Amino acid sequence: MSQVRPKPVSQQADLLTVDSLRVSFGREIAEKAVVRSMSFSLRPGRCLAIVGESGSGKSVTARALVGLAGRHADVHARQLSFDGTDLIGLNDRGWRRIRGNEIGFVLQDALVALDPLRQIGKEIGEGLLLHGAVSSREELAQRVIALLELVGVPEPETKAQQLPHQLSGGQRQRALIAAALALDPRVLIADEPTTALDVVAQAHVLALLEETKKRGKALILISHDLAVVSRVADEILVMQRGEVVERGTAAELFKDPRHPYTRQLLDAVPSGRPRGSRLSPSTIVRSPGRQTQPPVQSLPKSRPILLEATSLVKHFKGPDGTLRAAVDGVSFELRSGETLGIVGESGSGKSTMARMILALDEPDEGAVQFAGRPWTTLAERERRARRRSISIIYQDPLGSFDPRWTVGRIISDSLSSDVETRRKRQERVIELLDMVGLSQALLDRRPLELSGGQRQRVAIARAIAPNPAVIVCDEPVSALDVSIQAQVLDLLGDLKDHLGISYLFISHDLSVVRHISDRVIVMRRGRIVDSGPTEEIFRNPLSEYTKSLIAAMPRLVREQEIGQSSTILEEGIA
Amino acid sequence: MTLISTRRNDTVKVVSHNPLVWFARRILSGVAVVWAAATFTFLVQCLMPGDRAQIVINVRSGDVGPAPAAELATINAKYGFDQPLAVQYGKYILRILHGDLGESYQQHRPVAAIIAEQIGPTIVLAIAALLMAWVIAILTTLLIAGRDNIWSKLLSGAQIFLATAPPYWLATILLVVFAVNLRIFPVVGESSPMGLVLPTLALALELSGFFGQVVLNEFTRVLEQPFVTSARTRGMSDFGVRLHHVLRHAALPGVTLSGWALGKLLSGAILIEIVFARQGLGGVLVAATSSRDVPIVSGAVLISAGLFVTVSLIVDLSYRMLDPRIRLT
Numbered sequence: 001m002s003q004v005r006p007k008p009v010s011q012q013a014d015l016l017t018v019d020s021l022r023v024s025f026g027r028e029i030a031e032k033a034v035v036r037s038m039s040f041s042l043r044p045g046r047c048l049a050i051v052g053e054s055g056s057g058k059s060v061t062a063r064a065l066v067g068l069a070g071r072h073a074d075v076h077a078r079q080l081s082f083d084g085t086d087l088i089g090l091n092d093r094g095w096r097r098i099r100g101n102e103i104g105f106v107l108q109d110a111l112v113a114l115d116p117l118r119q120i121g122k123e124i125g126e127g128l129l130l131h132g133a134v135s136s137r138e139e140l141a142q143r144v145i146a147l148l149e150l151v152g153v154p155e156p157e158t159k160a161q162q163l164p165h166q167l168s169g170g171q172r173q174r175a176l177i178a179a180a181l182a183l184d185p186r187v188l189i190a191d192e193p194t195t196a197l198d199v200v201a202q203a204h205v206l207a208l209l210e211e212t213k214k215r216g217k218a219l220i221l222i223s224h225d226l227a228v229v230s231r232v233a234d235e236i237l238v239m240q241r242g243e244v245v246e247r248g249t250a251a252e253l254f255k256d257p258r259h260p261y262t263r264q265l266l267d268a269v270p271s272g273r274p275r276g277s278r279l280s281p282s283t284i285v286r287s288p289g290r291q292t293q294p295p296v297q298s299l300p301k302s303r304p305i306l307l308e309a310t311s312l313v314k315h316f317k318g319p320d321g322t323l324r325a326a327v328d329g330v331s332f333e334l335r336s337g338e339t340l341g342i343v344g345e346s347g348s349g350k351s352t353m354a355r356m357i358l359a360l361d362e363p364d365e366g367a368v369q370f371a372g373r374p375w376t377t378l379a380e381r382e383r384r385a386r387r388r389s390i391s392i393i394y395q396d397p398l399g400s401f402d403p404r405w406t407v408g409r410i411i412s413d414s415l416s417s418d419v420e421t422r423r424k425r426q427e428r429v430i431e432l433l434d435m436v437g438l439s440q441a442l443l444d445r446r447p448l449e450l451s452g453g454q455r456q457r458v459a460i461a462r463a464i465a466p467n468p469a470v471i472v473c474d475e476p477v478s479a480l481d482v483s484i485q486a487q488v489l490d491l492l493g494d495l496k497d498h499l500g501i502s503y504l505f506i507s508h509d510l511s512v513v514r515h516i517s518d519r520v521i522v523m524r525r526g527r528i529v530d531s532g533p534t535e536e537i538f539r540n541p542l543s544e545y546t547k548s549l550i551a552a553m554p555r556l557v558r559e560q561e562i563g564q565s566s567t568i569l570e571e572g573i574a
Numbered sequence: 575m576t577l578i579s580t581r582r583n584d585t586v587k588v589v590s591h592n593p594l595v596w597f598a599r600r601i602l603s604g605v606a607v608v609w610a611a612a613t614f615t616f617l618v619q620c621l622m623p624g625d626r627a628q629i630v631i632n633v634r635s636g637d638v639g640p641a642p643a644a645e646l647a648t649i650n651a652k653y654g655f656d657q658p659l660a661v662q663y664g665k666y667i668l669r670i671l672h673g674d675l676g677e678s679y680q681q682h683r684p685v686a687a688i689i690a691e692q693i694g695p696t697i698v699l700a701i702a703a704l705l706m707a708w709v710i711a712i713l714t715t716l717l718i719a720g721r722d723n724i725w726s727k728l729l730s731g732a733q734i735f736l737a738t739a740p741p742y743w744l745a746t747i748l749l750v751v752f753a754v755n756l757r758i759f760p761v762v763g764e765s766s767p768m769g770l771v772l773p774t775l776a777l778a779l780e781l782s783g784f785f786g787q788v789v790l791n792e793f794t795r796v797l798e799q800p801f802v803t804s805a806r807t808r809g810m811s812d813f814g815v816r817l818h819h820v821l822r823h824a825a826l827p828g829v830t831l832s833g834w835a836l837g838k839l840l841s842g843a844i845l846i847e848i849v850f851a852r853q854g855l856g857g858v859l860v861a862a863t864s865s866r867d868v869p870i871v872s873g874a875v876l877i878s879a880g881l882f883v884t885v886s887l888i889v890d891l892s893y894r895m896l897d898p899r900i901r902l903t
Contacts, residue, residue: 096810117898163898165899180807
């Protein structure tokens with residue numbers, strides 16, 4: 001059913017050819033294979049992007065190309081060849097010559113894709129040693145440093161000696177790419193190379209991949225986010241449930257998406273869409289017995305202040321034993337019914353601040369007032385009764401659930417004890433599930449049996465269960481695919497309108513924050529560098545830092561823009 | 575772990591970054607453990623039922639009847655039993671500091687000398703068993719982890735069987751099969767390397783099963799980690815990945831267990847020494863316990879405490895070598 005457009009006439013010979021690839025696991029029948037009738041070809045200096053949500057089969061496809069689809073995987077294809085070498089039925093020795101040497105592979109999530117017990121330099125040099133590309137220790141060290149320089153890791157001599165967890169997220173991802181590029185392979189496959197990175201690091205990694213393409217490498221880029229691939233990709237395959245549903249150049253797809261799923265993916269990208277507009281096609285929020293209020297458009301100053309933070313300071317001891325201010329004199333106020341976005345890269349002090357707002361950490365200086373009364377200065381015993389008024393939604397809902405509890409118990413656990421009878425509690429839980437768009441059939445499921453989007457909905461139901469006035473959302477959509485992210489963002493927006501909750505919305509993703517917030521604070525190194533109404537900040541950012549963040553935002557590159565982007569990324573590596 | 579403690583914000587622990595400070599702390603706490611053990615053995619000696627002088631006389635003469643008062647007084651004066659407890663304790667600790675563990679009631683010789691003569695073979699046996707247990711555990715794990723065939727199931731089953739079988743029973747079986755029937759190894763009491771094989775095996779098999787299961791679980795878990803696939807995408811072979819990446823991770827819990835295991839091996843060795851009639855601490859201890867020769871038993875307790883402290887220090891040091899994150903965070 002793929003919507004095929006005529007292919008451009010090829011100038012160069014194909015490097016990688018895939019025809020009718022099918023990957024299945026165990027006893028699956030052919031129609032239910034994880035990947036079905038996948039075909040494409042790739043030439044040097046070109047980039048093919050495979051886009052789809054998790055579980056669509058894109059990662060399995062990529063792994064099949066290096067013969068690592070898994071021990072129980074059954075790989076079939078009419079043709080699967082690299083530069084004239086038939087890859088079907090290749091023995092282990094043959095595959096090992098190709099892997100690393102001819103096809104470099106960058107796995108998803110650099111933190112776990114690098115051996116946590118080995119130095120970065122050893123990891124990068126491993127391929128060189130395996131394929132006998134270096135003759136001496138000195139040469140190996142030189143090559144490793146040159147590779148780190150190539151991918152733009154600062155202080156390569158020091159970093160080569162360090163362990164993965166000592167590098168920043170962006171540096172780790174670069175190091176992983178360096179390891180894949182070590183033997184100068186002709187094809188580079190990158191699986192979600194920018195997921196979990198903040199915008200600035202993300203932009204740098206994309207620029208690096210673009211540069212790699214310009215050096216004549218053939219690139220396969222895998223992502224759930226169309227905005228991310230749009231800058232680099234020459235051709236995009238949209239995958240859904242194991243099949244390619246649409247293919248075309250970036251410009252073609254964005255201008256004229258033919259398949260509804262492609263349209264859905266495009267709509268899910270929050271950037272460049274008017275604030276308040278829906279991102280997903282269908283999120284039904286029902287709130288029985290409640291009058292639906294019209295969405296709040298503008299916020300009069302007269303709304304009461306709910307949370308007020310004054311000159312918050314929090315110090316931590318750094319690795320060298322010196323005190324470092326994680327939050328350094330931050331003041332803000334959150335008004336009733338308002339969404340305040342807090343933006344910043346990892347390490348900017350956002351989460352530390354969230355913990356102080358929740359009164360889990362005591363500020364070293366300053367204080368938080370809640371509903372006009374002291375909050376952080378109280379003794380825990382006095383505070384406990386009011387704790388229900390502030391809820392939290394975490395980035396990783398799975399980690400915040402007891403894996404042995406059912407959905408029903410998880411939600412019921414955070415109901416107020418005023419709901420006395422068992423029946424009333426059960427009814428309320430079902431009502432809450434309904435409000436977050438989940439069916440009551442999920443009541444007896446356990447967290448591991450839910451999809452990522454369902455889990456975050458359960459987390460939201462749990463957060464609204466005690467009727468809080470404020471919900472602190474700490475990166476609530478960062479671990480989700482764009483299409484799921486869109487649904488969750490819409491849900492949060494609807495709940496706010498219906499229940500009049502205020503959000504403190506923490507994220508590294510500017511487009512998400514822009515979409516949902518009334519006002520925005522930009523944080524850097526523990527301080528506020530910009531604050532104001534959302535559109536004002538995005539239109540006229542005051543600080544250089546905010547400007548660079550906004551410039552680094554990935555957006556859908558429409559046809560006319562292609563070719564004139566990619567100059568904005570050369571400044572300011574953190 | 576340290577990683578978590580720095581992230582948990584409320585109670586940020588200051589991790590000692592200077593290895594020398596860490597080492598000095600460990601030595602001090604080790605000394606404290608040995609001191610506690612010394613105090614304990616002292617109290618046991620004082621609080622044991624019965625008059626100590628009477629016990630000494632009985633042990634020496636083999637009689638059970640009460641001794642004349644004059645004889646008791648001589649013994650009391652000789653061992654200082656008539657002095658206040660605090661003085662006795664002080665003298666006891668001082669003597670230990672000088673390496674004097676007292677004198678055996680029965681043999682009239684310094685305890686330190688008796689233990690020194692006998693402890694060598696016991697330590698050799700225990701360490702040999704530990705090494706062999708590790709070698710067996712690692713070899714089987716490298717071969718069977720993450721593979722789904724009949725051999726891996728059989729070997730894994732064998733590990734569980736070995737982990738639960740009592741070593742003295744294994745020892746007897748080994749003796750009967752390899753020494754009596756097949757005559758490959760000497761039956762009893764030989765101190766040659768050949769004589770070491772069967773006792774070591776008897777001790778090591780149980781532990782290898784135990785280690786094997788622990789390492790195997792961790793190994794299987796680590797095999798699924800993305801960095802393993804990452805190494806394979808660089809062209810590393812399956813076995814290469816197991817050896818260079820996975821084993822190090824999988825060994826960590828095993829290393830932690832090794833300290834505990836050596837303590838277990840030392841006590842296990844005593845049993846095995848009896849079964850194989852080997853020279854070693856086993857015979858001495860059994861004789862001393864049955865004849866209430868308290869100084870020897872106390873000395874052995876003290877030496878074991880010292881050994882245990884040393885071994886855990888070695889274990890912690892090797893853990894820091896295997897897991898560089900601990901050093902650097």
